[in-house]
Amino acid sequence: xxxxxxxxxxxxxxxxxxxxGAKVADLCRxxxxxxxxxxxxxxxxxxxxVSEAKRLKDLESENAKxxxxxxxxxxxxxxxxxxxxxxx
Numbered sequence: 001x002x003x004x005x006x007x008x009x010x011x012x013x014x015x016x017x018x019x020x021g022a023k024v025a026d027l028c029r030x031x032x033x034x035x036x037x038x039x040x041x042x043x044x045x046x047x048x049x050v051s052e053a054k055r056l057k058d059l060e061s062e063n064a065k066x067x068x069x070x071x072x073x074x075x076x077x078x079x080x081x082x083x084x085x086x087x088x
Contacts, residue, residue: 008045008053008057009050010031011045012049012050012053014027014031015041015042015045018038024039
């Protein structure tokens with residue numbers, strides 16, 4: 001997984017600068033990012049406050065953890081069904 005260079009605070013601050021009238025090209029040049037990255041940030045973090053962005057990050061990590069737990073449980077369940085279905 002890639003290491004993040006920018007915090008949610010920095011991302012939201014740059015989006016607010018853009019809303020205030022700063023040009024995307026100038027913001028991207030100053031931050032050292034591609035315009036595609038800026039627009040991806042805008043689609044994810046657009047209209048959010050910093051606290052909402054942190055909550056989103058927490059929820060995404062919790063969701064990933066729960067998905068891993070579910071996958072492990074389903075794998076265990078499938079293995080147990082296979083053992084039980086075999087004729088001794």
